[in-house]
Each structure stands twice: as structure tokens, then as C-alpha cells.
Amino acid sequence: MTDNQSALQLDDIDQTPELAATYCGPLLMIESHIIDNRRQIEAWFREQWRHTPAPFYASVDLRNAGYKLGPVDTNLFPAGFNNLNHSFDPLVVHAIQSAVEHACPEARGMLIIPERHTRNLYYLESVATMADLFEMAGFETRIGSLEDIEAPQTFDLPSGRQLVQHPICRVGRRIEVDGFSPCTIVLNNDLSGGREEVLEDIEQTVVPPTALGWWNRSKFNHFSHYQSLSRELAELIDLDPWHLSPMILDCGQIDFMKREGEACLEEKVGEMLDAIQAKYDELEIKEKPFVVIKADAGTYGMGVMMAQSTEDVVGLNRKQRTRMAASKDGRGINRVLIQEGIYSFEQLGSNGHVAEPVLYMIDRHVVGGFYRVHTKKGQSENLNSPGAEFVPLPFTQPCVLPAPDASPDSDQNRLYCYGVVARLALLAAAREQQDLTGGSSETA
Known part of the structure; x- marks a missing residue:
């Protein structure tokens, strides 16, 4: 998102x-x-x-x-729950109950830990929707903050709802907010910037596990x-x-700013385009093949570029290299995934x-x-x-x-x-x- x-x-x-x-x-x-x-x-x-x-x-x-x-x-660590069709909320609630039962059967309370960019109101709408759904599933729910705040912060959302974020504190091997000590920590922060020390070595169940953050995936x-x-x-x-x-290929040890790894990138892009073209010829598909080059770790659509020929990845200008050099939270990009491009031929309306x-x-x-x-x-x-x-x-x-x-x-x-x-x-x-x-x- x-x-x-x-x-x-x-x-x-x-x-x-x-x-x-x-x-x-x-x-x-x-x-x-x-x-x-x-x-x-x-x-x-x-x-x-x-x-x-x-x-x-x-x-x-x-x-x-x-x-x-x-x-x-x-x-x-998905956002966008506020954009779902709320006619299916009962299905979501049932799924939440199933998920929590698998993760922590004795859970009664939940603490959502969101992303740090908490002033994005559209993202906060998603967090508020998550909290509402957890409450409907029968779990007392609070929203914590990894930011350095001393008192609860209230946000007025476009939907008319209010969202309150609480400062979290470490008490022994537990995370608490205002005396609320939940059974389960629901992580909605993809940890692009690395593991969070406050979440290390706690006795509460963390879902998804911090090992699935982008620092490690x-x-x-x-x-x-x-x-x-x-x-x-x-x-x-x-x-x-x-x-x-x-189809996929990878290209490691790349540094876009220092122009290191360009030969690998050119070779792999050419190899992928040839493989796609061979499949297109076999199936008599007339479209022009393209590849997607993306950071091997990270989200938010950052560190992504398209190429229809090897020339597209040779001699990138400074703006292009800067865009590909870092992803979310300033995480440097040193490995990229080269992925077969899939056209999107679905169109909305006239x-x-x-x-x-x-x-x-x-x-x-x-x-x-x-x-x-x-x-x-x-x-x-x-x-x-x-x-x-x-x-x-x-x-x-x-x-x-x-x-x-x-x-x-x-x-x-x-x-x-x-x-x-x-x-x-x-x-x-x-x-x-x-x-x-x-x-x-x-x-x-």
C-alpha cells in the first residue's frame, strides 16, 4: 500500500x-x-x-x-482493510477467530502495532477497521505506537471515527499500554527498518512473527x-x-549508485526477455514481453522499474539510479528480483x-x-x-x-x-x- x-x-x-x-x-x-x-x-x-x-x-x-x-x-503485514466490502464482515470475524485460535488459543486481548508513519489518515483508517473487526471477534483491542510519545494520541479520521494510539511500555518480558497487558501482539509493521528492540524476547505471542519482516524476507x-x-x-x-x-531470476550484489552489478542485471534481463518471447511464440501471443525489476525486500511499490529491452537497464541516469537505490525506511537495495511482467488487461468502465x-x-x-x-x-x-x-x-x-x-x-x-x-x-x-x-x- x-x-x-x-x-x-x-x-x-x-x-x-x-x-x-x-x-x-x-x-x-x-x-x-x-x-x-x-x-x-x-x-x-x-x-x-x-x-x-x-x-x-x-x-x-x-x-x-x-x-x-x-x-x-x-x-x-497488509493495510487497506477499510477498502474491503463490509458486507462480508461476518466472514472476516470468523476468520479472525480461527486465526487467533491457531496462534494463541487462550487470547483475550489484542494489541495492534502499526507502522510508524501514523499521520497517514488513510492507513489509520485501515488500522481502525482492524481494531473494530477484532472487537467484533470478541477480543479487547488497543492500538500501540512504536514512536516516542508520552501520552495517548487521538486522530480524527475521514470516516468520522476516532483512533487512539497509546505509548507502549516494556514491563519485564511483556508489552503493555496504560496497564493493558494483551495476550497477543498483532504486528502491522513490516519492519523494513529492521527488528524492533522492544519486541525482542517477550513472552506474548507475536503475529506475524518478527522474522517475517522485510529485514529478513x-x-x-x-x-x-x-x-x-x-x-x-x-x-x-x-x-x-x-x-x-x-518466471523469476535474481541478481545479487548490486549497487545502483556505484553502478556495480549492471552487467549481471543486463544479462539476466536479456535472459528473461528471451524466455518470455519463446513462450509467447509458442502460444502465439502478440504482446511485447517486459520484465519487472524490484527490490528483493520491501514494499509500498518502491524500488521498482520496468524494462522491455536490455537497453532499458544500461546507463541509467542519476534519477533512475536514486529511485532504485533505496526502498522504504531508507533500506538500501543490494539485491533485486527480475520477474516476468504480467500485463493487466482488466479495465474499469468506459x-x-x-x-x-x-x-x-x-x-x-x-x-x-x-x-x-x-x-x-x-x-x-x-x-x-x-x-x-x-x-x-x-x-x-x-x-x-x-x-x-x-x-x-x-x-x-x-x-x-x-x-x-x-x-x-x-x-x-x-x-x-x-x-x-x-x-x-x-x-x-
């Missing part, structure tokens, strides 16, 4: 994003494979969750090019897990896994604004999502950037069930397919969590 993002206010807000007609046929093939094999898919997921428990929560950015439907980012590792899982699922349903999974779905999960349950829309970006550009706005998913049914009697291309079935791909990404994150923490929730 980026700063200053809000719900979209457009004349065509009530229209469902539509896919460009050229690619409806290939998408119908992908959707048909998923819908026709729904029983096998759900049984496969159940078995996977038995061995690899899901992270506490996550959001997944998807791109739909018709001939390819895949994830491009997985956020384990790797996008290359995440998508490596995703590729392995997508191959396994695709074999189960007799589908070419390329339709669900972006104006043709480019849209991409973002799905939200709590525990292993898909609980909703929205379309990220950018009125000033194209089909191959990064929509997670300043100026992005949101349209809550307009479907009338939650995406936990398909409609087998309807067309595979129906709204409910398309959203179910999105949910399958998003859960694949969630499962990849579960494998990451297992690698980084030994497989359990953290009692830090």
Missing part, C-alpha cells in the same frame, strides 16, 4: 472491471481447468495446510492478462516456493503452470482505467479484496504507486465457493479463481514462515 490512497470516486464505480475481449478465450480455458477440478484443488489445499499452517494474515496483488493469471506481490525465496507449488497444483489439474506463475485485483486472507481463508485502479498508469506499469485508488470487489458472493452451474467466466467463478491463486501465494508464504521460524507462531 502507498500513502494517501483512498476509495475511488468515479462515475463508473458500479461497473465490474472487464477483460479485454482478445484474451477472454485463454482466460476461460484457465478458469475452466480450475472450476472443473475444484474438488481436487480444495482437497490439495486442505492437505497442504495440515503440514504448513497459514500466516496470520496476508494480501496478494494479482495481475490478469487473460492468458496468464498470477501474483506479483505478497504482503504479510526475500521475494526471490517467496516466488521460488510459489513456483514449486504452482507446478504441483498445475500437474494435478492438467494445466501448464506458466499460466499461473511468473474510461478504460487499468485495474488489478488485490485479495485479502486471514489464516487460510479468503475474506475479500478490492481492485486497485490507477487513472494515470498503463497496462504494463506498476499500479501500486502514488495516485492509486480502490474499488471494493463488486461481486455479490464471497469467493470461498465457485458456482459450477454458471459459466467459468461468471463473476463468482472468476473471483474463486482469484482466490485459488491468492491461496497459492499464501501457501508459499507459509513455506517461508516455516523456513524462517521453524513453523510456529512466535513467542518472541
Whole structure:
């Protein structure tokens, strides 16, 4: 999520994003494979969750090019809960109860630790929504602050609500706010700047574990897990896994300001473009291949650039190098992920604004999502950037069930397919969590 993002206010807000007609046929093939094999898919997921428990929560950015439907980012400390369709709040509450039961069965109280940039009112709307949902799930909830404040701070939000952030204090091996000592710490800070000392060696359960912060995660590792899982699922349903999974390469030991690692970047970008073109030729896809170069760790759409040729990454000017040199919280970029670019051919309304779905999960349950829309970006550009706005998913049914009697291309079935791909990404994150923490929730 980026700063200053809000719900979209457009004349065509009530229209469902539509896919460009050229690619409806290939998408119908992908959707048909998923819908026709729904029983096998759900049984496969159940078995996977038995061995690899899901992270506490996550959001997944998807791109739909018709001939390819895949994830491009997985956020384990998601914001944007205020942009979900609140008709499905009961589903969210049930998922929260399930997630907390798995993480800390005896929990009665929750403390949310948000990002440090707490004056972004749109982000605070998300935090306030989270607190409301936890309260509805039966947990007394407070919001703490990692900033150096001496007294509670009250924020008036655009929705008319008020949010109160409390200074946190360390009492022995526990975190407290104003005498409130919760069972569980819900981390909504992605730790891009590193681990927080105040959260070290505490006896309360921390979800997600601090080891999943961006100081420690790797996008290359995440998508490596995703590729392995997508191959396994695709074999189960007799589908070419390329339709669900972006190709990836990594390039380490890079310094954009010192121009170190440019040869590696040029070589890997060329290799990726050639591989994409070969697949496009095989499937008679006429689009021009592109790649996305992004920081291997970090979020907020920072440290991202696109390339359609090797010339695009050679001789970057100072402005381009500066933009790629650091991500959120000033974290330096010394390793990048080179990812197959996926076009977004979904468009909102008659104006043709480019849209991409973002799905939200709590525990292993898909609980909703929205379309990220950018009125000033194209089909191959990064929509997670300043100026992005949101349209809550307009479907009338939650995406936990398909409609087998309807067309595979129906709204409910398309959203179910999105949910399958998003859960694949969630499962990849579960494998990451297992690698980084030994497989359990953290009692830090």
C-alpha cells in the first residue's frame, strides 16, 4: 500500500472491471481447468495446510492478462482493510477467530502495532477497521505506537471515527499500554527498518512473527516456493503452470549508485526477455514481453522499474539510479528480483482505467479484496504507486465457493479463481514462515 490512497470516486464505480475481449478465450480455458477440478484443488489445499499452517494474515496483488493469471506481490503485514466490502464482515470475524485460535488459543486481548508513519489518515483508517473487526471477534483491542510519545494520541479520521494510539511500555518480558497487558501482539509493521528492540524476547505471542519482516524476507525465496507449488497444483489439474506463475531470476550484489552489478542485471534481463518471447511464440501471443525489476525486500511499490529491452537497464541516469537505490525506511537495495511482467488487461468502465485485483486472507481463508485502479498508469506499469485508488470487489458472493452451474467466466467463478491463486501465494508464504521460524507462531 502507498500513502494517501483512498476509495475511488468515479462515475463508473458500479461497473465490474472487464477483460479485454482478445484474451477472454485463454482466460476461460484457465478458469475452466480450475472450476472443473475444484474438488481436487480444495482437497490439495486442505492437505497442504495440515503440514504448513497459514500466516496470520496476508494480501496478494494479482495481475490478469487473460492468458496468464498470477501474483506479483505478497504482503504479510497488509493495510487497506477499510477498502474491503463490509458486507462480508461476518466472514472476516470468523476468520479472525480461527486465526487467533491457531496462534494463541487462550487470547483475550489484542494489541495492534502499526507502522510508524501514523499521520497517514488513510492507513489509520485501515488500522481502525482492524481494531473494530477484532472487537467484533470478541477480543479487547488497543492500538500501540512504536514512536516516542508520552501520552495517548487521538486522530480524527475521514470516516468520522476516532483512533487512539497509546505509548507502549516494556514491563519485564511483556508489552503493555496504560496497564493493558494483551495476550497477543498483532504486528502491522513490516519492519523494513529492521527488528524492533522492544519486541525482542517477550513472552506474548507475536503475529506475524518478527522474522517475517522485510529485514529478513526475500521475494526471490517467496516466488521460488510459489513456483514449486504452482507446478504441483498445475500437474494435478492438467494445466501448464506458466499460466499461473511468473518466471523469476535474481541478481545479487548490486549497487545502483556505484553502478556495480549492471552487467549481471543486463544479462539476466536479456535472459528473461528471451524466455518470455519463446513462450509467447509458442502460444502465439502478440504482446511485447517486459520484465519487472524490484527490490528483493520491501514494499509500498518502491524500488521498482520496468524494462522491455536490455537497453532499458544500461546507463541509467542519476534519477533512475536514486529511485532504485533505496526502498522504504531508507533500506538500501543490494539485491533485486527480475520477474516476468504480467500485463493487466482488466479495465474499469468506459474510461478504460487499468485495474488489478488485490485479495485479502486471514489464516487460510479468503475474506475479500478490492481492485486497485490507477487513472494515470498503463497496462504494463506498476499500479501500486502514488495516485492509486480502490474499488471494493463488486461481486455479490464471497469467493470461498465457485458456482459450477454458471459459466467459468461468471463473476463468482472468476473471483474463486482469484482466490485459488491468492491461496497459492499464501501457501508459499507459509513455506517461508516455516523456513524462517521453524513453523510456529512466535513467542518472541
